Structures are given as C-alpha cells and as structure tokens.
Amino acid sequence: MNEVLLAVDNLSKRYKLPRENLLAAAPEVQALAGVSFTLRAGKSLGVVGESGSGKSTLARLVMALEKPSTGRVVLDGLDLHALPPEALRQARSKLQMVFQDPYGSLDPRRSVGQTVAEPLAVLHGASRAEQRERAVEALDAVGLRAADLAKYPHEFSGGQRQRIAIARALITRPKLIVADEPVSALDVSVQAQVLNLMQDLQDRFGVTYLFISHDLAVVDLVCDEVIVLWQGRIVEQGPPERLFTAPEHPYTRRLLAAVPGIAGMAGMPQNVPSPLPRSP
C-alpha cells in the first residue's frame, strides 16, 4: 500500500459577503464545511459537484493559495497552513496546478520556454542552462519538441496549450498536481489525448492527482476514489465503480441521472472498435 501523500482534515472555509446594512454584521457564506479525506501517493482522487459546491475552494486551500477558516492540509508530512512563509515557498515545488482554460492560463507575451521554466526560476533559482534543460525534458514528457520553446502560445492549438500547462506543472517534479477541470474546455478528440497523457505521466512519474471535474465520465476513467461535494460538504465518497453504479446519496443519483448518455438509446453499441491507428 502506498503511503498517504495528502491528508485533508476537517477543512472549512467561510467567506465574508459585502455588508448589506452598515450596522449589521457582514453575512457569511460557508464555502466548505468539515471536509476530510486522504490521498495516497501515485493515486488519483476525483472531486465532483456543481458550481458553488466548493470544488474550487477546496483546490485553492490545498494549493495553499488561501487560509482555511478551520482544519489542516497535510502534504507529505508538512502542515501547509502552519508553515512559515519561506518553508511554504519551498514546499510549493511539491504541488502544482493545471487550470481549465489553456487560453487564459498561459501568458500570451511569454514564450513557451519562459512559461514552462518559470516555476523553476521562482522556486529554485535555477541557472539558465538548467532551466532550459529541464524545460526540454518537461516538453518531451508531454509530447512537444525542444523547438517549441521559442514559440508563443497563440501558435498552438487548445490541446497543445494544455500540454504546455501540464509541462509547466511537471517541471518542479511535483508530488501532487491539482487539476481543476483540465479537459472541460477541450474538444472531444483532444480531451482523449490529454486524458491519456495524464494517465501516462502518472504511470511514468508516479504523480498524484487531485482531479476536479463536473464530468462524471472523465472522473470515472481517471480516478481511484471519488468524493461528491454538495454545498461544501462531502455527501458521498468511494471508488468510482461503486459510486457510479450504486450511488447512495440522492444528490449523487441526481448528478448521474442528468448525464446525457447515448447508452440509453436502443441498439446502441457500447464499445465501438476504432478503425483509427493509435496516436504516437
């Protein structure tokens, strides 16, 4: 059994809303309420739920971009939110993030080389030569070429941009990658390429994923364990093969029922052999 990499313990977050009345206390919204789970190294945990369920708040707290109201996030033995600033900065190379929109998450004025090497420059103060060497390595891992280093994001398609974002996340050799809807903005065939790539990287480097998605089918494919968030709470938790075949919570059932499926149509082949050659 792999060791526990990430332990989230009774995590809560309240946000203050703008005051409605000068004399009354500012109203608060409970974005996350008492969330606990553990994630073993080399495994993937899926987080599903709708807008406002607390998925992204959870991501921001795990990434230590915000302080929780209560609770702890322990990554590889380090209590992230209790670390002094410099130690937290050092710890950040262990966790990286991939965002939803590959058009918005890459700076259009920076070359791919600059973008991919930036975490190294910031976190490790690596030399130019080392940055370049590692950037080539990272690009190679995601199926891009060294010649792409000098190019700019607009020269790439959506799927390639998401590969660049993944290369940027990989360059610090992180233990945990938080992926917030990493394939939601991509076309179906490109989505498949990126999902395959993410699984390959896990096999090769043993990366652990916290995989946030509203797409149950994607989570089912990629994750070993799934938590269902609803109004900031975990309403159900379990391996996808159980959760998606025998859901216990009404909310999970409702989510599942809403998935538009072709499977419901009469005479539908469930698995069509592809005539296409496998991509390299």
Added chain:
Amino acid sequence: MPRRAPAPGLFCARSFWASRGVGYRCHVSAPQPELLTVTDLRVTLQTARGPADALRGISFALQRGDTVGLIGESGCGKSITALALMGLLPDGAQVSGSIRLAGQELTTLDETALCRLRGNRIGMVFQEPMTALNPLHTVGRQIAEPLRLHKGLSGTAARAEALRLLQRVQLPQAEQRLDAYPHQLSGGQRQRVVIAIALACGPDLLVADEPTTALDVTIQREVLDLIAELVAEDGMGLLLISHDLGVMAQTVQRLLVMYGGTVVESGPTAAVFERLAHPYTRGLFAARPRLGLKRGTRLATIPGRVPELADMPRGCPFAERCGLVIDACRAADPPPVPVGLAHEARCLRVDA
C-alpha cells in the same frame, strides 16, 4: 425538483422513433413545404493568412417541428453555419449558395431586411448567457425589446408579454424577476431569460449555439428539456449546435456531423449513432470518455489535428487523420454515399 416527463416524440430520440414504429420520417415525402432549405452554402472568410473556405458546400433542410443537430469540433464550421443563417458573418465574408427561410432567400437580403428577421422569425440562443444579456438593463426590459421593436407593442403590453414569457420558461418568481438585473440570476436562470427573448416574437426557427455548454449537468438537462418542450409546443424548427454527442442523442431527430467545413455524415440521429458510417464519426464516438470504462483504459484518439481552414488539403478533409485512407481520398472531395434511409456519408470507404 421533480423531473418533468419528456415531451413525447421530440425530447427523446428513442421514444420519437419508437412512437413511429419502424422506418424514419423522410423529408422528401412530407406534404408541407420546407421551413429552411440550405443549398450548397459556401462561405469564404478573409483571414490574416488569406482567404479561408470556412464552409465548403453545406446542404440541409428543416421543417416546422423538426430538430436538427450540427455536431463537430472547433473550427469545423458549425458556428459559421449558424452565423450565416442569421446574416451575422464577419465583414468581408463571401457567401455563395442559397439559404431559404419559408421560400424567402436570405443570402441576398440587405442589413435592414435581416434586422427585421433576426429576433423576429429567427430566434437565437447562445452559449454564454452572461455575455448575451446586457448587464445594465433589467431582464424585463431586455425581453420587451424585441416585442416593441418587431411587434410594435406599447411599454405596458410588452411588459405583460415579458411576464408571460418568463412564466413560460419556468423562471420561479417571474413577477419579481422582471425587474432583476442579469447578475442577480444564476447561470441556468439567465439562460432561461435568453430563451424567453429568443421566443418573444414567436419565431419560425430557433438557432441554439451550444446553449448548455456553460451550465452544470443537472441544469443542462432542465434547459434542454425546456427547449425541446417549447419547440414541440410552438412547432418551430430547431437547429441545435453542440460538440456533445450525449446532448445530441437526447435532443435532435437528425444529425449533421461536420468536419473541415463540410457535412461528412448526415442522417436520423439513431441511425448515425448505430451505423457510425464515417471514420470521423467513429473516431469522435470512440474518443468520448463514458461512464463504466475500466480505470486506466486508454481512450482511442484521432491522430493529428484539424487542418487549418486556409490550407485545407485537396480531397477529403479528414484524409490526413484517417486510418482507412486510400489514394482516391486525396484526389477529390468524396461524394455523399447513401448508407441508409435518408442517411449518407461523404466517404469512399464506407464499406471498408
């Protein structure tokens, strides 16, 4: 919220076909004239890299009450088709071929005539309701606008009609919501408002471009149900544009699969999904992550990428990425080959 039963015949492709027994309804044999006929529509856009053929000869027809889906990936031309229908193509676009709405040719109309048509006889629903709505105007005022503009209703009459429309799209507390601003509504509620605006003048044709892509799955289902229900009630034609195979399977009767500015396969939805005649349709279907796949299963991918419009190869646009390609594919654009009743595919290798 309890789920409404789907409107018989229209919402669910399965019950639609079942209720008609065997065989598919065929456009040719229908008695009524067609609502929308698109014939050999070609659009050339001016880009920085020179002229690009965005649509390379699209033909399809749609009757009242028909629901047709355009499916394909970014850059296949599905949104350009919608823009061409509404006369909203970017400046410098060259259009040839014909678009006839109830017998009237649209490609030759001037801007004034098109303005009379849009929002009146053609209703539009776009992907992102937040950008489709004006943040500075109340919901009621925005729904009333087409009514005052096209129907010449007075302020009070338009407001009363706006309220009726909001109730029709099942927005809770419609009366109070008339004076709400878009930011006070949730994404699903905003999309209901956009649908109310599209329906305001009782259009003949509703064009919905990715209407649920920005919404949560449960809301997506409600909005699709609502659209299907309204289309059935009013007997409009629906042109639905989406990249989501599941959404299509549940919502439309006929499907046009687009790639590289052409329709590579078209037919009744159930037949298209059953036969998957074109290699691209097959590739799309196989690439789709779906519930119940074993963890770690590698999805089939389509190698390569969509060709640039500006340098589209000769012959079949899919040839470079197709596993069944032969020399003849690259020589000339393959003609449509019938593969079933009202079902054709532009592929030389349908029997391979």
